[in-house]
Amino acid sequence: MSDLNLSCPTPLARYPAVVMAHGGGGRLMRDLIEGVFVRAFGSPRDAALHDAASLDPAGTAPHGLAFTTDAYVVRPLFFPGGNIGELAIYGTANDLAMAGARPRWMSAAFVLEEGLSIATLLRVVEAMRKAASDVGVEVVTGDTKVVERGRCDGMYITTSGVGVLSHDLPIGPAAVCQGDAVLVSGDVGRHGIAVMAEREGFQFGTTIQSDCAPLCAPVLDLVTGGIEVHCLRDLTRGGLASALVEIAEAARVTVAFQDQSVPVDQAVRGACELLGFDPLHVANEGRFVAFVPEPQSELALSLLRRHPVSAGAVQIGTVRATGEGIVLAETIGGERPLDMLSGELLPRIC
Amino acid sequence: MSDLNLSCPTPLARYPAVVMAHGGGGRLMRDLIEGVFVRAFGSPRDAALHDAASLDPAGTAPHGLAFTTDAYVVRPLFFPGGNIGELAIYGTANDLAMAGARPRWMSAAFVLEEGLSIATLLRVVEAMRKAASDVGVEVVTGDTKVVERGRCDGMYITTSGVGVLSHDLPIGPAAVCQGDAVLVSGDVGRHGIAVMAEREGFQFGTTIQSDCAPLCAPVLDLVTGGIEVHCLRDLTRGGLASALVEIAEAARVTVAFQDQSVPVDQAVRGACELLGFDPLHVANEGRFVAFVPEPQSELALSLLRRHPVSAGAVQIGTVRATGEGIVLAETIGGERPLDMLSGELLPRIC
Numbered sequence: 001m002s003d004l005n006l007s008c009p010t011p012l013a014r015y016p017a018v019v020m021a022h023g024g025g026g027r028l029m030r031d032l033i034e035g036v037f038v039r040a041f042g043s044p045r046d047a048a049l050h051d052a053a054s055l056d057p058a059g060t061a062p063h064g065l066a067f068t069t070d071a072y073v074v075r076p077l078f079f080p081g082g083n084i085g086e087l088a089i090y091g092t093a094n095d096l097a098m099a100g101a102r103p104r105w106m107s108a109a110f111v112l113e114e115g116l117s118i119a120t121l122l123r124v125v126e127a128m129r130k131a132a133s134d135v136g137v138e139v140v141t142g143d144t145k146v147v148e149r150g151r152c153d154g155m156y157i158t159t160s161g162v163g164v165l166s167h168d169l170p171i172g173p174a175a176v177c178q179g180d181a182v183l184v185s186g187d188v189g190r191h192g193i194a195v196m197a198e199r200e201g202f203q204f205g206t207t208i209q210s211d212c213a214p215l216c217a218p219v220l221d222l223v224t225g226g227i228e229v230h231c232l233r234d235l236t237r238g239g240l241a242s243a244l245v246e247i248a249e250a251a252r253v254t255v256a257f258q259d260q261s262v263p264v265d266q267a268v269r270g271a272c273e274l275l276g277f278d279p280l281h282v283a284n285e286g287r288f289v290a291f292v293p294e295p296q297s298e299l300a301l302s303l304l305r306r307h308p309v310s311a312g313a314v315q316i317g318t319v320r321a322t323g324e325g326i327v328l329a330e331t332i333g334g335e336r337p338l339d340m341l342s343g344e345l346l347p348r349i350c
Numbered sequence: 351m352s353d354l355n356l357s358c359p360t361p362l363a364r365y366p367a368v369v370m371a372h373g374g375g376g377r378l379m380r381d382l383i384e385g386v387f388v389r390a391f392g393s394p395r396d397a398a399l400h401d402a403a404s405l406d407p408a409g410t411a412p413h414g415l416a417f418t419t420d421a422y423v424v425r426p427l428f429f430p431g432g433n434i435g436e437l438a439i440y441g442t443a444n445d446l447a448m449a450g451a452r453p454r455w456m457s458a459a460f461v462l463e464e465g466l467s468i469a470t471l472l473r474v475v476e477a478m479r480k481a482a483s484d485v486g487v488e489v490v491t492g493d494t495k496v497v498e499r500g501r502c503d504g505m506y507i508t509t510s511g512v513g514v515l516s517h518d519l520p521i522g523p524a525a526v527c528q529g530d531a532v533l534v535s536g537d538v539g540r541h542g543i544a545v546m547a548e549r550e551g552f553q554f555g556t557t558i559q560s561d562c563a564p565l566c567a568p569v570l571d572l573v574t575g576g577i578e579v580h581c582l583r584d585l586t587r588g589g590l591a592s593a594l595v596e597i598a599e600a601a602r603v604t605v606a607f608q609d610q611s612v613p614v615d616q617a618v619r620g621a622c623e624l625l626g627f628d629p630l631h632v633a634n635e636g637r638f639v640a641f642v643p644e645p646q647s648e649l650a651l652s653l654l655r656r657h658p659v660s661a662g663a664v665q666i667g668t669v670r671a672t673g674e675g676i677v678l679a680e681t682i683g684g685e686r687p688l689d690m691l692s693g694e695l696l697p698r699i700c
Contacts, residue, residue, distance in 0.1 A: 018466040023496025036468070036475050037458075037492055065415075069457035069510055070493045073501075107419035108387075109508045111461070116368040118386070125386050142387055143420045143508075146373025147698060151423075151503045158459045158493075160419055160510035348497060 021343025028342050029237075066101035068092060069160040075348045077124065077154050079198040081190070081210030084157060085127035087285060087350055090214045091236070092159040093135045097216040098232040098288065100171050100223045101163030103135055108159050109143040113152035121155065135214045137161065167223045173250035175230040180319040181297035182255060183290045185218065185304055186211065186312035187263035188240050189279035191286070193271045195349045204271045213286030218307040222290065225303045231291040235284040236350055241327070242281070242340040243289055249325035256328040256335070257317025280329075281341055283349045294318065371693025378692050379587075416451035418442060419510040425698045427474065427504050429548040431540070431560030434507060435477035437635060437700055440564045441586070442509040443485045447566040448582040448638065450521050450573045451513030453485055458509050459493040463502035471505065485564045487511065517573045523600035525580040530669040531647035532605060533640045535568065535654055536561065536662035537613035538590050539629035541636070543621045545699045554621045563636030568657040572640065575653045581641040585634040586700055591677070592631070592690040593639055599675035606678040606685070607667025630679075631691055633699045644668065 021028040072088045093103040108128065112121065132139050169175070194210040196202065215234060222229050231251070233243040240262065248255045264272075264279045272279045286309055292300045297315050304313035320328075327338040371378040422438045443453040458478065462471065482489050519525070544560040546552065565584060572579050581601070583593040590612065598605045614622075614629045622629045636659055642650045647665050654663035670678075677688040 016468055018462045018464055018468065018471070018496055020464050020496050020498065022462065023494060029494065032468075032494060033492075036471055037494070039475075065512075067455055067457060067512060068491050069459045069508070071459040071461050071495045071508060073461060073495045073497050105417055107417060107510050109419045109421040109510075111421050111423060111506055111508075112368045112372065114368055114370050118366055118368065118382075121368070121386055125389075141418050142383075144373060144379065144382060144387070145421045145423045145506075145698075145700075146368055146370055147423050147503060147506075148370065150500060153497065153501045156461055156495075156497075156506065158419070158421060158461075158508035158510075160457050160459075160508075162415075162417060162512065348495075350495075 020347045066099040066163045068095040071158040079195045082212035085124035086131045088157040088159045089131035092161040094215045094234045096163035097219040103137040103163045105162045106139045107141045111156040112146045114149040176251035180291045181294045182317040185310040187265045189268045189282035192282035211286035213309045218310040221303045227300045234288045239281045244327045245340045252325045254320040256320045259329045259331045261316045370697045416449040416513045418445040421508040429545045432562035435474035436481045438507040438509045439481035442511040444565045444584045446513035447569040453487040453513045455512045456489045457491045461506045462496045464499045526601035530641045531644045532667040535660035537615045539618045539632035542632035561636035563659045568660040571653045577650045584638045589631045594677045595690045602675045604670040606670045609679045609681045611666045
C-alpha cells in the first residue's frame with residue numbers, strides 16, 4: 001500500500017473532528033473505518049467488514065484460526081443483566097462465534113481511571129472470570145494502564161480473542177444467496193434499553209434486563225449440525241437494522257423481512273414507544289441473524305431453539321433478489337426501505 | 351479456580367482506589383496484577399509475569415503461536431522520535447519478540463475522544479501502517495469506540511499480536527542459570543526523558559529522541575544464530591531496574607551488574623541529573639536485556655551489533671548465584687542492592 005494521503009478523505013471531510021456518532025455503528029462509523037483504517041491497513045481479510053480475521057499459520061489447526069478484538073466503554077459499568085466485564089468476554093467470544101469459530105484464548109487490556117475503587121475492579125474481573133469459564137475460553141495475557149482522574153470513565157477494557165475454526169464454510173456476506181432464509185435468534189432491543197434505563201434513571205414499570213450472553217453454543221450447533229450457514233452477524237451497535245443493511249449492501253441482495261415477525265419484548269416495545277425509538281435500531285448483546293438455505297430453515301430453527309439463549313429464534317424474512325443492496329421491511333400497509341442510522345440511538349452501550 | 355473473594359486482598363487493601371502508580375510498572379502494579387488479575391485468570395502461562403502467552407492449537411505451526419496485548423495511553427500523542435501509533439505496533443511486536451516469536455498478525459482497537467481531529471487520527475494510523483510494514487505484521491482486525499469529550503485523552507489504542515514461534519527454547523526467567531551473561535541492547539532512558547521533555551516543555555540543550563523501535567530482527571537473529579537464549583525482556587515501564595529485579599526474583603538468582611557499564615546517552619544523563627532521576631528506572635521502548643550462556647556472550651553481542659537498533663549492545667553483568675532473587679549494582683565504592691520503584695517516574699509513557 002502506498003503512503004496515505006494525510007488530507008481528509010470524503011466523506012470524512014465533513015467532520016474535521018471526531019463526533020460521538022463516529023462510534024455509533026452507523027454510516028459515520030463506516031465512513032471513519034473506510035476513510036481511515038481500511039485506507040491504512042486494507043480491507044478486512046475474509047469478507048466485507050467482518051468482525052474477525054482468519055489466521056493461517058503454516059500447518060495450523062485443521063481449519064485455521066480466527067482473531068478478533070473489541071474495546072468496551074459501556075456506561076454505566078453495571079446494568080440490569082450484565083456489566084462491562086461480561087460484555088468484554090461475551091462480546092469478543094460472539095465475534096469469534098460469528099466466524100463459526102470456537103473461542104479458545106483471550107487477552108484483556110485495562111485502562112483504569114485514577115480513583116476507581118478496587119472493589120469495583122474486583123467485581124468486574126470476577127464477572128470476566130465467570131464469563132470466560134462459561135464460554136470455555138482462557139484469558140492468557142493482559143495489560144493494565146492507569147490514566148489520571150477525568151481521562152477515562154472508571155475503566156475501559158479491550159479484549160482480543162483467538163478461536164479455532166471447525167468448518168470450511170465461507171461464512172460471510174459473499175455467501176448469501178437468493179432464497180436464503182433470514183433467521184433472528186430472539187427478541188431484539190433489550191440491551192440498549194436496559195443500559196439507557198440504568199444510565200438515565202428511567203422507570204418502565206418492569207426492569208428490562210440486557211440480553212448480554214454468549215452465542216457460541218447455538219452457532220456451533222448450526223455449523224456442526226449440517227446447516228450450510230451462509231452468513232452470521234451479531235446485532236450489537238446499530239441493532240438488527242444495521243446488521244441487515246450491512247449484509248445486504250456487502251452481498252448486493254434485497255433482504256425482505258416482515259416487520260411484525262421480529263420478536264420484541266412487550267416492555268421493550270413500550271419503552272421504545274415512549275422514547276420514540278425503533279427497536280430495530282436498538283443494540284443487543286446476545287442476539288444474531290443467520291442466513292441459511294431456505295430448505296434448512298426449519299432444521300436450523302430447531303437447533304437454535306434447544307439453547308435458552310436462542311429459544312425464541314424465528315424466521316423473519318428471505319433474500320429476494322440479487323443486484324441491489326437494500327433491505328425492505330414489509331408492513332401491513334406495504335413495504336418500506338430500511339436504512340442504518342448515521343450514528344446510534346445512544347452512545348457507549350458496549 | 352473457585353469464586354474470588356471480593357474483599358480486597360493484601361497488599362491491595364492499603365489502596366482502596368486506583369492510584370497512578372498502579373500503572374507504573376513497579377511494585378504497586380504487580381500487587382494489582384497479582385491481587386486482581388492473577389487471582390481471577392491464573393498465572394500467565396509460560397513463565398513468571400511474561401508479556402506474551404503461547405497458544406497451542408492441535409496440529410499447529412511447528413512450534414506454536416505466541417499471543418500478547420498492550421494498551422497505549424502515552425501523553426502527548428507525538429513526541430521526539432515517535433508517536434502513539436508507532437508505540438502501539440512496535441511495543442506489541444516487541445512483546446512477541448521477547449517470547450522469541452515472529453510477529454505476524456495484529457489487531458487494533460481505538461478509543462477516541464469526541465473532538466479529536468481526524469487529521470491527528472490519520473497521522474497516527476499512517477504511522478501504524480508504516481510501522482506494521484517495517485515489522486512485517488498485518489493489522490487484520492480492529493474496533494473503534496468514541497467517548498465523550500473529557501472521557502479519554504485524544505485516543506487510546508490497544509493492539510494485540512499473534513506471532514509464530516520459531517524455536518523450542520523455554521525462554522523465560524526459569525531458564526536463567528548461574529554464570530549467564532546479562533546483555534543490554536543499547537543505551538537506556540531515552541524514551542522516558544523524550545516523552546517527559548515534550549510533555550513538560552523542558553529543554554535540555556539538545557532534543558532527546560525516543561528509542562522507540564522494533565526489536566524483532568536482532569532477537570530473531572539470536573534465536574536463529576544458535577544462541578541458547580535463556581531470558582529476554584524489553585525495558586519499558588520501570589526501566590532496566592524493574593526488568594532485572596523481576597527476572598532475578600522470578601528466577602531466584604543474584605544478578606550483579608556494573609553500574610558504569612550501562613550505556614547512557616550524555617544528554618539523557620544530564621537530564622536525569624537535573625531531574626533527580628536514575629536512568630536505570632527510566633522507561634525505554636526499543637531496548638531489551640538478554641540472558642545468555644557466558645561462553646556465547648561475544649557471539650550474541652556480535653549478532654546484536656549487526657542491527658542499528660542494537661548496535662550499542664554490551665554485556666553489563668552476570669548471574670552470580672542462585673537461591674535469592676536480588677540485583678546488585680556494582681559501583682566504584684562497592685555494591686548496592688537495586689529495587690524497582692513502587693510506581694514509575696512519570697506516568698503514561700506508553
